[in-house]
Amino acid sequence: MKQTFTGLPHKQGLYDPQFEKDACGMGFVANIKGRKSHQIVRQALTLLENMEHRGGQGSEPNSGDGAGIMLQIPHAFFARELGKLGLELPEEGAYAVGMLFLPQDEELRAAHESQLEAIVREEGQTLIGWRDVPTDDTTLGRTAKEAKPFVRQVFIGRSAELAEELAFERKLYVIRKRAEQAIRYSGAPGGDSFYIASLSSKKIVYKGMLTTEQVRAFYTDLSDESVVTAIALVHSRFSTNTFPSWERAHPYRYLIHNGEINTLRGNVNWMHARQTLFASEVFGEDLMKVLPVINPDGSDTAMFDNTLEFLYLAGRSLPHAAMMMVPEPWANHESMSEEKKAFYEYHSTLMEPWDGPAAMAFTDGTQIGAMLDRNGLRPARYYVTKDDHIILGSEAGAVDIPPENILYKDRLRPGRMLLVDTKEGRIVSDEELKAQIVSEHPYREWLDEHLIGLDELPDAPELPEPNHETVRQRQLAFGYTFEDLRKVLEPMAGSGVEPIGSMGYDAPLAVLSKRPQRLYNYFKQLFAQVTNPPIDAIREELVTSTGTTIGPERNLLQPEPESCRHIKLATPILSNEEFAKLRHVRRPGFKAITLPIFFAAADGEEGLRFALNQMCEAADRVIAKGHNLIILSDRGVDKDNAAIPALLAVSALHHHLIRQGTRTKVSLLLESGEPREVHHFALLLGYGASAINPYLAFETLDDMIREGMLRGVSHEKAVKNYIKAATKGVVKILSKMGISTIQSYRGAQIFEAVGLSQELIDKYFTWTPSRIGGIGLDVIAEETLKHHYRAFAEQDGKDMELDSGGEYQWRNDGEDHLFTPQTIHTLQMARAPTITSCTRSFRRLCRARTRSI
Numbered sequence: 001m002k003q004t005f006t007g008l009p010h011k012q013g014l015y016d017p018q019f020e021k022d023a024c025g026m027g028f029v030a031n032i033k034g035r036k037s038h039q040i041v042r043q044a045l046t047l048l049e050n051m052e053h054r055g056g057q058g059s060e061p062n063s064g065d066g067a068g069i070m071l072q073i074p075h076a077f078f079a080r081e082l083g084k085l086g087l088e089l090p091e092e093g094a095y096a097v098g099m100l101f102l103p104q105d106e107e108l109r110a111a112h113e114s115q116l117e118a119i120v121r122e123e124g125q126t127l128i129g130w131r132d133v134p135t136d137d138t139t140l141g142r143t144a145k146e147a148k149p150f151v152r153q154v155f156i157g158r159s160a161e162l163a164e165e166l167a168f169e170r171k172l173y174v175i176r177k178r179a180e181q182a183i184r185y186s187g188a189p190g191g192d193s194f195y196i197a198s199l200s201s202k203k204i205v206y207k208g209m210l211t212t213e214q215v216r217a218f219y220t221d222l223s224d225e226s227v228v229t230a231i232a233l234v235h236s237r238f239s240t241n242t243f244p245s246w247e248r249a250h251p252y253r254y255l256i257h258n259g260e261i262n263t264l265r266g267n268v269n270w271m272h273a274r275q276t277l278f279a280s281e282v283f284g285e286d287l288m289k290v291l292p293v294i295n296p297d298g299s300d301t302a303m304f305d306n307t308l309e310f311l312y313l314a315g316r317s318l319p320h321a322a323m324m325m326v327p328e329p330w331a332n333h334e335s336m337s338e339e340k341k342a343f344y345e346y347h348s349t350l351m352e353p354w355d356g357p358a359a360m361a362f363t364d365g366t367q368i369g370a371m372l373d374r375n376g377l378r379p380a381r382y383y384v385t386k387d388d389h390i391i392l393g394s395e396a397g398a399v400d401i402p403p404e405n406i407l408y409k410d411r412l413r414p415g416r417m418l419l420v421d422t423k424e425g426r427i428v429s430d431e432e433l434k435a436q437i438v439s440e441h442p443y444r445e446w447l448d449e450h451l452i453g454l455d456e457l458p459d460a461p462e463l464p465e466p467n468h469e470t471v472r473q474r475q476l477a478f479g480y481t482f483e484d485l486r487k488v489l490e491p492m493a494g495s496g497v498e499p500i501g502s503m504g505y506d507a508p509l510a511v512l513s514k515r516p517q518r519l520y521n522y523f524k525q526l527f528a529q530v531t532n533p534p535i536d537a538i539r540e541e542l543v544t545s546t547g548t549t550i551g552p553e554r555n556l557l558q559p560e561p562e563s564c565r566h567i568k569l570a571t572p573i574l575s576n577e578e579f580a581k582l583r584h585v586r587r588p589g590f591k592a593i594t595l596p597i598f599f600a601a602a603d604g605e606e607g608l609r610f611a612l613n614q615m616c617e618a619a620d621r622v623i624a625k626g627h628n629l630i631i632l633s634d635r636g637v638d639k640d641n642a643a644i645p646a647l648l649a650v651s652a653l654h655h656h657l658i659r660q661g662t663r664t665k666v667s668l669l670l671e672s673g674e675p676r677e678v679h680h681f682a683l684l685l686g687y688g689a690s691a692i693n694p695y696l697a698f699e700t701l702d703d704m705i706r707e708g709m710l711r712g713v714s715h716e717k718a719v720k721n722y723i724k725a726a727t728k729g730v731v732k733i734l735s736k737m738g739i740s741t742i743q744s745y746r747g748a749q750i751f752e753a754v755g756l757s758q759e760l761i762d763k764y765f766t767w768t769p770s771r772i773g774g775i776g777l778d779v780i781a782e783e784t785l786k787h788h789y790r791a792f793a794e795q796d797g798k799d800m801e802l803d804s805g806g807e808y809q810w811r812n813d814g815e816d817h818l819f820t821p822q823t824i825h826t827l828q829m830a831r832a833p834t835i836t837s838c839t840r841s842f843r844r845l846c847r848a849r850t851r852s853i
Contacts, residue, residue, distance in 0.1 A: 025051030025236040026256040026380075027393030028361050030368050034422035035388070036072065036228040043399050044069055044232035045216045047391065050398040051236045052212045063141030066237035066249025067215050068207020069222070070198070070256075071229040072365055073097055080226065082155065087129040089155065093165060095128060096156045096172050098199035099206065101149035101246055108190035109150055112183050116154065119178045123171060126157035134220045144209045149193060149246055151208075158201065165201065170282065170313050172199050177290040185295075195247040202365025203231075207249040212236045230422050231368050233361055248298075252305035254312065258378050258394055259358035261300040262738050265767055266686075266748030267354050268294050268303055269658055274351075276661035280314050280557045304354055308362065314557045318362050319369055319419060320437050323347070325354045328415035329374040329543040329740065342447055343438035348743060349451065349549050349564040350556055355744040357533060359394065359412065369419040374543045374740055376414030377533055383409050390420055390427065414543075446561040451549070452587065453568045460580030464635060466699045468706070472800050474696055476791035477637055478674045479518050483805025483814075485700065488677055489722070490710055493701050496721035498678050498729035506818035507807060511755025511774045515815055516783040519645040520680050522774070523751045527736045537728075537735035545741040546571050546727050550582075550667035550690045551590065552628040565589045571727040572691045572742060573681060575719050579693035582669060583631060592629035593622050594671075597649040598641035601788055605778040611644055612764075616656040623662050633671040635695065639792040642784055646672040647683050652764045654688030654747065663688075671695060678729030685730065687765070688747045697722065818846065 029044040031037070048067060075092040082089055089095055100116075102109045113130065120127050133151040140148070156175070162168045176199045183194045198205035206219045216222055235250035235257075250256045261267065271294055280287050294306045304325070311321035323343070330336055330344035359378035361370040370380060370392055382392035383399075384407045391399050396409075412418060419428040491499040507513070510521035527534070537544055551566035567582070567590070574582075583592055595618050599611035619630055632650065634643035650670055657663035670689045673696030675681055684692055701718045704710040710718060734745040753761060755774035806814015810821065823845045 024238050024250065024258045025394040026234070026250070026258045026359060026361060027051070027391070027395075027398065028231065028233040028256075028363075028368055028370070029389065029391050029399065030232070030420050030422065031230045032384075032388045032390055032420055032422065032427060033425040034230045034366075036074075036230045038225045038228050040229050040232050040389075041069075041071065041222060041227055043389075043391065044234045045222065046400075047393055047398045048212045048215060048234035048236060050212075051234075051393065051395055060141035060143055062139060062211065062214070063143040063244070064209060064211030064214060064237075065244040066207065066235075066246075067210045067212045068205060068235055068249045068251055069215060070203055070205045070231075070233040070251040070363070071227070072231050073200070073202060073204050074227045074229060076228070077221070077224060077226040078155070081131060082129065085129065085131065087155070089128065090157055093201055094158045096158070096168070096199060096201040097204050098154040098156065098172075098176075099133070099197040099204055100152050100154060101193070101195040101197060102152055103190040103193040104148075104150050105190060108193070111188075112190070112194050113152075113154075115182055116175075116179050119175055119182065120156055123175050123178070124159045124161065125171065125175070126159065128155035128157050130154055135218050136220055137218060139214050139217050140210070147209060147246060149195070154199075156199075166313070167282075168201050170286070172201065173309070173313055174286045174289050175199065180295065197247070198253055200253070200365065203363065205251050205253070207235075207246075207251060209244050209246045209249060231363055231365070233363060233368070248302065250301065252302055254309050254318070254364065255301065255305040255360060255362045257301040257304065257358060257360045258380075259360075259373065260356045260738070261304055261354050261358070262356035262750065263352070263354060263744040263748040264300045264303060265750075266744065266746065267307075267352065269747055269749075269767075270352060270664070271307060273658045273661065273663035274553060274556050277553065277555050277664060278557055279555050282313075282315055300356075307354075311557075312364065317437070318364055318367065319417060319433055320440075322360070322362060322369065322371055322417065323434070323437065324351060326358060326360070326371060326373055327353055329545070331545040331547055332542050337438075338444060339438045340434060342443035343434075345451070346441075346443040346447055346559075346564050349551070349566045350553070350559075352746065353741055353744040355739045355741060357738055361392065366423050367419060367421050369417060370412055371417040372412045372414050374415045375535060375540065375738075376412075377738070380412040381409070382411070382418070384427070388425075392418070441559060446564055450561055450565040450589075451568055452566075454570070454574075454578055454581060457567070457581040457585060457587070459577070460584040462584075463576055463580050464695065466702060468699070468703060471696075471699050471703050472802070473791045474637065474673055475700065475802060476800070477788050478643065478696060479516070479787045480676070480696075480700070480802055481805030481807070482802045483808055483811075484676060485704060485709065485802070487805075487808050489697060489700060490704065492725035493704075493710055493718035493722045494713060496724040496728075498725050498732070501808060507815045509754055513815065516786040518674070518680075518783075519647050519780060520675075520677075520683050522753055522755050523647075523683055523768075524754055525679070525682065525733055525736070526750045526752055534738055535735040535740060537731045540735075543740050544731055544735065545743065546731060548572055548690065548743045548746065550629065550669070552666060553664035562589070569691060571723060572685060572689070572746075573723050573726045573730075574691050574693050575723065576693065576695055576698060579669070579671060579691070579695075582629060582691065585629065590629060591627045592631060592669075593627040594631040594633050595619060595622070596636070597632045597634050597644040597646070597672075598637065599644055599781075601640055601642040601785060601792075604785065605781040608644065608781040608784075609777055612649070612652050615644075615649060616653060619653055619657065619666075620660060620662070623657075623665055628666050629669060630666050631669045631671055634673060635671060637673070637788075639794075642788040643672070643674065645780060645784055646670055646674045647680075647687060648764060648780065650684055650689045651687035655764065655766045658766075667691070669693075673697075676700075678726055678733065681726050682730050682733045682745075683751065685742065685746050686749050686751055690746065820845075 027047050079089045117127050131153045158168045176196050184191050233251050233256050293310045294303045312318050324347045327344045330341050357377035358373040359380040381396040384390050385405045386407050416430045419433050510517040549566035554563045600607040637643045667690040669691045671693045675694045676697045702715050753768050753770040757776045760776050761770045804811040804814045810817045826841045
């Protein structure tokens, strides 16, 4: 895989750049009183070098995964250096410095610089000049050298019209976004080698594909005594099972981060969908120039930084934006103040958490803050000294401080935030900081007026009548087996707990099976690995949350009372009675409509494709008319109309609405007879469903009670237990990926497709990894219709018994398995004196079974 300049390899084979992750060391050194010195630079680089073990190297020990430092702009240093070039800088704060990675090719570099200069002039700012950044690459390895960009600094003067500091930062953001779109993302020659590491009037980033010890040597500026700062953030990157690159080194423009964002795909999708509702007084007409907010080729941290930066420049403080994106576990927190709970509950209706293990530090150049995720799964300890310094890092003792100079030691705690305000010259406690932020608006009043619980809605005037005469026929149409009833539904409804199976799976993958499969079986759950720890959903129940809300979103950039006009759900899996409340909701601000999800059975694949297109077009029409609760329903399946696989319908519409820019205007609710297992519910939530009503599962439970298959529980208790088991099962799945809340899991697509074609993925399951290809819409239609035709066959004496299944346990007429009674018997017989012949027989049988599955 050839890596050019700052770019990553393209998707190929089993490699996919969307899995680029970091697991790193981070920290900062700051003078609390804001006094600048070169000592801060030296201490920060020492801190970085002492976290060498938290960074990574390739096969060459001198090619690092990435390291860097962020400083306040050293005005005296740059004034001196530009003076040598015959250039004069204005006063401090009246200009900005951009740190750029450019192509090594001189002609391409000149073209990129010319484009950037034109954009600067178009935005009414003054180009002061350029400076080549002196570097020393003698310590770099071959890989780092081959990918090394040409590093230059651009100096931009502030126009007189921009009186405020933040207004200038906002204009620089517009310039950077325009340059990225015109050069990096336009397909221009060498565009992937254009990268702006920082562009600010307050701070500058020196970083690269370096080891921790190479930063000081590579960037010779950092050894100059006139490079002074009161704030320095450092970071050492460990790219977990992924490729290092120059631009993916930290710090980013506002952030350093140790951890992973596990809900990234959903966060990005939702942020993209919200953009059509954006309106901002501070950006004004410039707003459209900075969209999309999130750059598509960034790492998880880069995308988080894109969002944090945008929210800050759009009007919120950095701590406020950070609290929105990484909230504390507020839902089950008994001792949290009502004001703070109201803040978090209100903002949960605006955006979902960016969930995953995280220790983060952020700065705007004056304030510097740090925080941990709600689980506290990354370390961060700090010292405060008697001479007004604070040193925070992933490791304690990374900077040698005389014991007599230490005022106190402490650590960051889960969900808590530390803020150093160098302008005020003090450390702001978590309690003081958040008390001020949560009191900015009357959030509790807004919630009491506009947020309503599902249990507060009036009962529906009518409920769908169960049809016990057709339960078996519909079970056959949706692919139910006897094993589903006995092994899945019975324990869930009887005890309220998901059934437990033994480890290992010796049946064929869905794409290799000879039996018709439900679409769910082509997806595999992704789990936390390497440095990304799972969560114990039982013992850490405080940090998990099953609650979510449904309803249309409003402008994320403008907090207003109506933004929380939502319906609160304790769980997204709803009974028939609860779901009917939503169908018949008459509350102002909500308008529900049902869209059938059927396709003409006689038309096969083309009928399925046509029905999916019709469903999307119908959704567009009803959204334009003001409907904001779209119910996808397969109630009423009959001989001529087969049900579209529920997962296909949900995901197809979810991604269609994202592309249309209308996704956040609606909630997608599913009423389907198909889902019955926890895996089914997890997939439906992961691909955008806000609420699910598995009506046939409930009717099946009622029939099982009538037939004596389910004893000791009433229908109401069985439904309650089933919902409880399904909800706990979903929490168990998301906790294995280090995710805490169903709200952030919704739409996050934490799955891998095994056996689906790329064409199908791109259209209906966009951004889902599918490494090996596989079936298309034709086979999905065929497998769906095999179940459908068996249910609605017209011949006399047709078999209406459910298949045995045999997926979890071997059955003679069920799914193939590697281990059968014959292979197990042969293994048991493989002992002296017949060990040789029986062992050969066992091996022969296993090879034959492997070939057959």
